[in-house]
Each structure stands twice: as C-alpha cells, then as structure tokens.
Amino acid sequence: MLDTLLTLLVFQTMGEGLVHVFSLPIPGPVIGMLLLLGYLILRKGIADKLAPTTNQLLAHMALLFVPAGVGISVHMGRIADEWLPITVSVVASTLLSIIATALVIRWLSRSKQEAGQ
Template sequence: MIRTITTLLLFQTIGEGIAFALSLPVPGPVIGMVLLFIYLVVAKGAVDKLAPVSLELLKHLSLLFIPAGVGIMVHAQRVAAEWLPIALALVASTVVSIAVTAAVVRALQK
C-alpha cells in the first residue's frame, strides 16, 4: 500500500516539478497522470501492483471533494459575482464531455 501511494505521489510531484520548471499552463497533476499512464503502458507488471490500492482509494473518492466544497463556501461572494461565466463553463464542459464520450464509445463499438 505504501509503495502504491508513494508511486502515485511521485508521479504527481514530477508533474508539478515539470509544470513549475517549464512554466506550463497545464496543472502539474495532469502532467503527472500522463506520465503515470505512459509508465503503466510501458511497465507491464505495474498495473497489477497498483490496481488493488488504487481501487480502494477510488472507493473513498468522495472525501476528496470536501476541500473543493470548503473552497466554494469560502469564496461564495466571488462565485455569486461571477455566476454567469461559471455556469457557462460548466454547461459547455458538460456538453463537450458528453460529445467526446459518445464519439469514443461509437468508435470503440465499430
């Protein structure tokens, strides 16, 4: 378990370091996830080692939304002042996500 969590945090840290060092507009955890994906594709046995603990972490994923909810409550005035751009971004990203998911499912069914 410690090894899996260390591996996940290592890739996140590497992603953060790359994003900071290169001043990239992409968040570090996203870069870390891409690097982790590449690692899982290249290292054949890595999936079997990371899967059990990763699945246990996913069972408790809802706990990770607590800080986001607190952040929204702390910045409630700003959210209220900028509700229209936030709502438009949420609707647009939802539509794009549904469209991309439909396209991927359709492509995989062929």
C-alpha cells in the same frame, strides 16, 4: 500500500516539476496522470500491483470533495458575482466531455469491429 502511494506521489511531483520548469498552462497533477498512464501502458504488470491500494483510495474518494466544498463555501460571494461565466464554462465543458467520450467510444467500436472481421 506505501509503494502505490509513493508511485502516485512521484508521478504527481514529476508533473508539478514539468509545469514549473516549462511554465505549462496545465495543472501538474494532470501532467502527472498522463505520465502515469504512459508508465502503465509500457509496464503492463504494474497496474495489477497498484489495483488493491487504488481501489481503497477510490472507495474513500468522497472525502476528497470536502476541501472543494469548503472552498466553495468560503468563496460564495465571488461565485455569486461571477455565476454566469461559471455556469457557461461548466455547461460547455460538460457538453464537450460528453461529445469527446461519444467520439472515442464510436472510434473504439469501429476499431474493434474491424479487428474482429
């Protein structure tokens, strides 16, 4: 379990470091996740080693939303003042995510069909 948590923290720290060094406009954990994805693609057996602990983390993922809920309640006045841009950005990002997911699934389906033929 400690190896898995250390791996996750190392990649998050690497992401934070890259964001800090290169002044990137992307959050460090996102960069860390991309680095971890690349690592998992390159080292095939690592995913199986990390799976038990990551499944335990995912089982308790609801706890990770508590800080976000507290933040929303603390900043409720600001959210009330800026409800329109927040709503537009949430709706737009949701639609873009759905469209991007549909396009990726379509592309993967075509690739799988072409490989099978």
